[in-house]
Amino acid sequence: MRIYISADMEGVNGVVLREHIDPSCKEYDIARQWMTAEVNAAVEGAVAAGATDVVVNDSHHHMANLLVDKLHPAARLVCGPGKPFSMVQDLDDSFAAAFFIGYHAKFGTPTAVQDHIFAYSQYHGVWINTIAVGELGLNAGMAGHFGVPVALVSGDKAVCEEARALNKKIHTVAVKEGRGRHNALCYPFTQTVAAIRAESEKAARNAKTIAPVRFDPPLILKVQFQKVELADYASLLPSSKRMDAFTLCCEVDDYAQLYRSFLAFTKLGRV
Numbered sequence: 001m002r003i004y005i006s007a008d009m010e011g012v013n014g015v016v017l018r019e020h021i022d023p024s025c026k027e028y029d030i031a032r033q034w035m036t037a038e039v040n041a042a043v044e045g046a047v048a049a050g051a052t053d054v055v056v057n058d059s060h061h062h063m064a065n066l067l068v069d070k071l072h073p074a075a076r077l078v079c080g081p082g083k084p085f086s087m088v089q090d091l092d093d094s095f096a097a098a099f100f101i102g103y104h105a106k107f108g109t110p111t112a113v114q115d116h117i118f119a120y121s122q123y124h125g126v127w128i129n130t131i132a133v134g135e136l137g138l139n140a141g142m143a144g145h146f147g148v149p150v151a152l153v154s155g156d157k158a159v160c161e162e163a164r165a166l167n168k169k170i171h172t173v174a175v176k177e178g179r180g181r182h183n184a185l186c187y188p189f190t191q192t193v194a195a196i197r198a199e200s201e202k203a204a205r206n207a208k209t210i211a212p213v214r215f216d217p218p219l220i221l222k223v224q225f226q227k228v229e230l231a232d233y234a235s236l237l238p239s240s241k242r243m244d245a246f247t248l249c250c251e252v253d254d255y256a257q258l259y260r261s262f263l264a265f266t267k268l269g270r271v
């Protein structure tokens with residue numbers, strides 16, 4: 001059994017500050033240790049359930065946050081910026097399940113820690129076939145494209161609710177409750193690490209009973225930028241259509257193309 005883990009940082013227990021997620025800040029050094037501890041707990045649970053291969057994709061910022069020398073020996077690590085499939089690089093149909101660790105809610109979620117999608121101040125919203133998605137929904141759709149269920153999500157309470165709204169059978173571990181965008185009630189760290197390990201084992205065992213998240217064709221991606229000039233730049237993507245000053249859309253044939261179109265919008269539509 002192969003298990004795929006996409007690991008983000010904003011949803012890790014203790015992470016509340018911008019400084020925690022910014023490699024140029026001193027607070028970041030401890031946060032990447034917390035992130036590594038949570039990922040290791042997920043790997044450990046997967047191995048206990050019989051996983052023979054665990055691929056971990058570092059999915060935050062420059063995507064070189066996890067401490068490779070401290071990573072569980074059963075895990076192989078995909079890391080570094082510019083990966084063609086970003087937060088879901090190396091995910092394919094050979095995996096029994098995908099786990100999303102350290103995830104955060106989509107932009108516009110109240111009492112969610114660091115809600116956003118990809119860049120921090122770029123999008124107001126992203127929709128697939130009129131369904132509002134954050135990183136969780138976008139990446140879950142890519143797993144679904146390969147027939148792979150998202151079986152486990154960890155992060156703050158808000159992203160766990162977002163996961164259950166996608167599929168109520170997804171296992172979730174809330175490690176903190178946002179009180180605002182940069183504050184939270186954090187649960188005891190050792191308990192949340194133990195909970196990730198336990199739910200990971202259950203999620204890997206139950207993976208077959210969880211339906212993959214699928215978006216039906218025709219697939220329409222709609223993105224709304226926070227600034228008009230960002231939409232101007234992103235409209236360079238030839239397949240895009242301008243809907244209003246802030247909003248672009250494109251229709252695509254398959255989900256991999258949708259994902260790549262989103263990455264193109266994100267790359268083009270920045271200052």
Ligand SMILES: [Zn+2]
Pocket residue numbers: 008009010060104118135
């Ligand atoms: Zn993220």
